[in-house]
Amino acid sequence: MNSENIKKAEEILKEETGELREFRPHERLIFDTIAVGWAFFQLALASFLILNSTYVRAIHLAFAMALVFLSIPFFKKPKRVLRFLSVTDKIPLIDYIFAILGVVSALYIVIDYNGIAMRAGSPLPRDVIFGLLLIVVLLEATRRSIGPALSFIAIVFSLYAFFGPYMPDVLAYKGVTLTKYVNQLSLSTEGIYGIPLGVSASIVYLFVLLGSMLDRAGAGKFFIDLAVSLLGKYKGGPAKAAIVSSALTGLVSGSSIANIVTTGTFTIPLMKSVGYPAKKAAATEVAASTDGQLMPPIMGAAAFIIAEYVNVPYIEVVKAAAIPAFVSYFALFFVTHLEASKLGLKGLPKEQLPDFKKTLRNGLHYLIPIGMLVYELVVLRHSPELAAFRAIIVLAVIIFIQEFVKFKRGENDHWLKSAISIIKSGFVGGSRNMISVALATASAGIIVGLVNTGIGSMITEIVENLAQGNIFLLLVITAIASLLLGMGLPTTATYIVMASLTAPIIVEVGASYGFFVPLMAAHLFCFYFGILADDTPPVGLASYAAAALADSEPIPTGLQGFLYDMRTAIIPFMFVFNPDLILHQVYSWPLGILIFVMAVFAAFAFTSVIQGWLITKNKWFEIPFLLVAALILFNPEILLHYLPLGPEYKYYMYIPGLALFFLVLIEQKLREKLV
Template sequence: MAHPVDKDQGLDVAKKLAQEEAGIGRMPKTGLSRWAVPVVGVCWSLFQLSIASWLILDTWFVRAIHLAFGLLIVYLSFPMFKKPRLGIRALSAKDRIPLIDWVLGIVAALAALYVIIDYQGITQRYGAPIPRDIVVGFTLFILLLEASRRVIGPALSLIAVVFTVYAFFGPYMPDVIAFKGVSLNRFVGQMTMSTEGIYGIPLDVSATIVFLFVLFGAMLEKAGAGSFFIQMALSLLGGFKGGPAKAAVLASGLTGLVSGSSIANIVTTGTFTIPLMKRVGYPARKAAAIEVAASTDGQLAPPIMGAAAFIIAEYVNVPYIDVVKAAAIPAFASYAALLYITHIEASKLGLRGLPRNELPPFFRTFVSGLHYIIPLVMLLYELVVLRHSPEASAFNAIWVIALVMLLQHPVKAYLAKEPLGPAFKQGLADIFSSLAAGARNMVSVAMATAAAGIIVGVVAMGLGGLINQIVDQLSGGNIYLLLIITAFASLIIGMGLPTTATYIVMASLTAPAIVTVGGYYGFEVPLMAAHLFCFFFGILADDTPPVGLAAYAAAAIARSEPIPTGIQGFMYDIRTAILPFMFIFNHDLILHGINSWTQGLLIFAMACLGNFAFASATQGWFITRNRFYEVPLLLGVTVIMMRPDAVAGWVGVPMDQRYWMYAAGLVLFAGIYFLQRLRVGEQAPAAV
């Protein structure tokens, strides 16, 4: 069924969703209000660049100032309600900033800065807050939850309130979930006047690392890198069978470096790729679903894997490059399998690619955007070769992209023999705009990390051990059931939360439990694997029906129905969902204890083949349509390629020779290939 909006309206809907997620809920056109958010945003960006280079501040001060900027921008950018309520139009005004939001924003910022304003007094009376501390702390608590509701939606604020109520009423709960409870003084003191609540590790990562990477992405996007990535992907893959779909996957992976948001990814790449997919014959639902799956997984793409990846590094206490290393094989195997799925769909439908004469020429396209690659190379060099910290690497990449933005217009003007003055002004305007955009893009992450800090703080008050007991009872000591509960909970919670918040909540509640409960029964789970498990399912929640906003954005562009689009996208993403279950048991997939390039490449190649076999089994097609007995054979290939350790144990092969099991998987896969090859001509392409 066609979506009841035309193409332009669909694109407007998708852009509106992206703007709301990026912190652009209100866009005043005149007066002071017009410049308020951009100016505050630029100041926030300059502050973050300062602490990454020359400004040395106590980490608590950095977190407080970061939160204050975020709160102020939220109240200036987002109205209290999306539609008029209570007969008061100011509560939903989008063309101006009403006085009430100015007041709330300033009060919220001052409440966040209170730990700096009275730093000496707070440190002296740590653990024994006075009435003023409680009033200011409670004000910050309430205004933070309201800011989180405005940006993210009610889910995270509601979860934080539930945990807060539980913290106070724990002694009155049933015995199985009873908790000793906390006093008002302890709660407010820990949540708002220590680094174990709102000002905890998640907010610290947001303030010191994530902001710089989000700003880097905003500057790349403003410079024009997003369009360059799309053109490059089309020039490389557009001419192959189902080429626009393959280009969408590649473009979304590259754009994930820029946006860090699945919805922004869809609006950036889907605007071009979805109409092209429909043009070569993909049904609207499948075109949108491919873009959803590709854009959602953009947050998996190393070396920039979204805000949650940096928090993983802090929680697991390892360098960020170790997180990239651990996530590399699952992430790339997932993308390779999605490329394979687009090929399967094209084969089912009997599709071809775009004519080569309609595609951008590769060499000319590559040369025209070479300057966009320089900052990315700089970032990779800093992270991988020099092993600098993420914040130092991002800062150095930012000044490189700033030079690119400043000079690209004058160079073009010089070559075209046009005046240089306006070109330099355009470059400066682009830099100013990107500094403001980077700050706006950060508000959802800042609010998510700060509000999730409330949940982390409640868990730190003594709930951790109780959660382990509850999870152990729910799972009955069965590690498989525990993982299924965790995955299901992540998908449910993630329907209403951004990836970062979903990860923080689930990692606080279940990652330690996975490790601990596994240890109870003699099964070792690396802490990295447990955290990546929560991270992957937090990402998959972005397109989980019926809420997945990514599916709504893509459906608006494709003019398809959102729910069927989300279901189709989720079916494509099943190939990603099996990977966390596999690397929990097969630690080779996260390169745990593996430092050999050849060994790593072997594991990656076999993981890709295993994922291809799983995709064929779930999509019903390999070389041709599967017969019923070929599905278990394909699943067998998946198990052999993903779990050679388990197969080796079943057949009595020593664990140090487990890689020989790959040979059996290759033989079985080849057998299925030749079996289907014999009947290729017997079936026509499936009808849509």
């Protein structure tokens, strides 16, 4: 692969992760000390340190504020005017000042906690000043970290909160005073220090840290080699290997772009080598990498926030997300198979494949902490933070053993020093990866806090009027809004904003028209479309990173990736109308497996329509059969509306759906033989 292409992709990744500054030695020491300190603080919380939840959230935010101002300049691109604001070869004095202001404003609620609690609702002028300072500095930190979109939205909501009383009747809202604004957002747990930041501080950091340590230890390369050794020989093998390696790497990267740069550097050239066009190779990697956040048991940060909002254990979110996630990946496998069939492609020759047994033997130890995590979450039903903490401890021990074994083989000179270096690198990487998550959840808290002042009920009324009581139209509006928001926001922030505004409305509108929508389904709906926004043209940065690696055009790559993602976009609509797909009130393993298998066939039927191919090229008259088959297999209850049968016959309706799918399959098979 062209080194220039890799460099372009890495630059996109650096912009996302904030690795823009080249530190001098003493600056590197300052940054690393704060980053490692953050890691130790979070590990202490999960083991022996007990603090008030507000203290935890404030300290968590203070660490993020310090790191973002030290690592990301005011302007990311060099400027002729005010050049000192875009310095990347050192940390200028102004950014030290910003870092100090960020830390002090974030910790103000800790410093005067008892005083603020005693005068709740009646803040002193000093409280208002520090509260406003926190909001301003936080919005600037968020702008530097994840771009201007979330800060802009928070400012719009803030302006609306003040000017609401002067708006036209349809938009009129009682508004807030400056005192109420600051008290709600900065001096309570209703705004910045709310649930999203709490989840980031208590749970998400540990999972991101685990992923960073796995990556530094070498798990990323192991996952790629394992996937290629297993699937590389089959038709379109490199694309199928890209899907599996991206799903596995999604466990450790926490970022679509990081996933693409990690796996795509290897898998995209392999796909091109067997005949995939550059655009389709890049689009396959994009589709696989964005879906990495869907995969249980370690989903994106938003999944933990879903558990808090819906008030269920995290394992219930994993259970609900399991069928949709696996159906989405099975469907993507099918997409790559269809593309390989259309292009007449084969797999990789045997000599290009890593040896499966050797690969598995050399990297089997990386599966131990992941297995430990799953065991803790699923079998022992421990809290996510305890499960992640124990997995991190196990991984740290494994790293020491791994480096000692390498020392015995002569692969390093100082095994202890090497192990400590890997763990330290994992700590720094974990803290760096958490900057954007912590700031996104804190800034999204501004919007959530303002929604709770009364804006939410007004927005609910507007959205209900737009949807005209039609649940399907409401879902379309939510999906489009999520995609548009997600172009400028990370998945977590998109989910928080959309879930705060629309998830309750989806449930309420459904109920008012006699249609039951579980709250979990409404939240997962917002979550899915927040993820899909990662590769939505024209902004999707994931598409730009993959296009740089494949040497293809970003916009066509994004469009192709979005076409592949259509098989995922249909699933949220289906589980809203058929909660069986999220295993709502499904407690039987055989029934759960039946629902999953039928959903896979449904996804195959729908994907065949989108791709225009099943066994061979589709004829126009086959498309209605495939669409009806997909609809029935996703939601068998729909047939009961047209047949004089009771609800006990619901699952028998899978039979006509399967019959339609296999009818088209057999017809195409016969037609292929006659050609």
